[in-house]
Amino acid sequence: MAGEAGLRRMLAVVDLLIDAVDEESLLPALLPLLLRAVPGDSVVWTPHPDPVGRPLTLPAGLLGRDAPKTFACVSSPDPLVTRTTSGSGTSGSGAPMLRSALRTHGQYHALAAYADVYRVIGAEHQLAMAFPAGYVGGAPRRVCVAINRSGKGGARDFADHDLATAALLRARLGHALNRLAPPTPELVTDREAAVLDLVARGLTNQQVAHRLAISPRTVDKHLEHAYAKLRVGGRVEAANAWRARALL
Structure with missing residues (x-):
């Protein structure tokens, strides 16, 4: 954690999660606080499965209408997507991960997803994580969160203290979303x-x-x-x- 100011920003997110009464009213207030606790230029919040089929973003409308469909077609070779959604490795399923820990900048720019999606939204540096978030229609749901930095004005990559903050918040986000979700369904015979x-x-x-x-x-x-x-x-x-x- 980077100093007292960073701690205050994280506690603001925690307080919001504790007081939340439903997910619908939580998210509009949560994303700005999340983007302050782990400073970035934009955040993409993507539930899986998602009945609406469109991620929630800040700034709003960050992704074009066809971006989710395009991303689904080009994201499979992306190691950060694979790591976040599959939870491979020793750090645990969906643990916070930096884009730069998996590929060089040149390798990142060579991805089809960079040309079609990431470059468009100004995501030069990324931190991604995922956590369980209850159930939708009986199917277990997860939320994937990507926080992006554009690199403009000399903005640097995420640091170790950003990863530490994200890890602390990830556990609390998962607990809050599970609490706000409907009860776990009974198993079918x-x-x-x-x-x-x-x-x-x-x-x-x-x-x-x-x-x-x-x-x-x-x-x-x-x-x-x-x-x-x-x-x-x-x-x-x-x-x-x-x-x-x-x-x-």
Whole structure:
């Protein structure tokens, strides 16, 4: 931590997390404080899975309309994305990591993601981390956070004290998001999972019943129980939630 001012900035984030009552009202206040605690020019907050499908950014509108789709196509060779989302290595899943710890500046500029996304948003230096954030439609959710510095005006890369601050805040962010999320859903049974697998593939109840050698009424019962466990209201939501869980 860089001095007393840095400690005050971190405590402001902690106080906000303690007092938060719901995620919707938390995030608009959180991102500016987060960007002060770990100083940068912009921050990108990306939940996975995300029903909206668009990251939250500060400044608002940092990413163009097509940026998430473009990023999905070009991000796979990016070691920082892989490290953040998979949690490989000894530092733990989603632990804060600097772009510069994985690639030289020249290697970073050679990435397709740099030309198509990072350069556009002015991300010359990056610090990224991820943490669990409850569930969406029965599927476990994670939030990935990237804090960017443009390098303009001679701005330097993130330092060790920035990593230390991010690590302290990451644990508290995870606790807060899990607290604000709906309760963890009950586990579905093997039979309910078999029904959901087929429903997610587009089969009707009659087809599911025939495939599993059970009655359509039994299929209805399995789905009714699965809806409650996945915290969804119907067949389409259940199918979407089950597909999202399978992807994770």
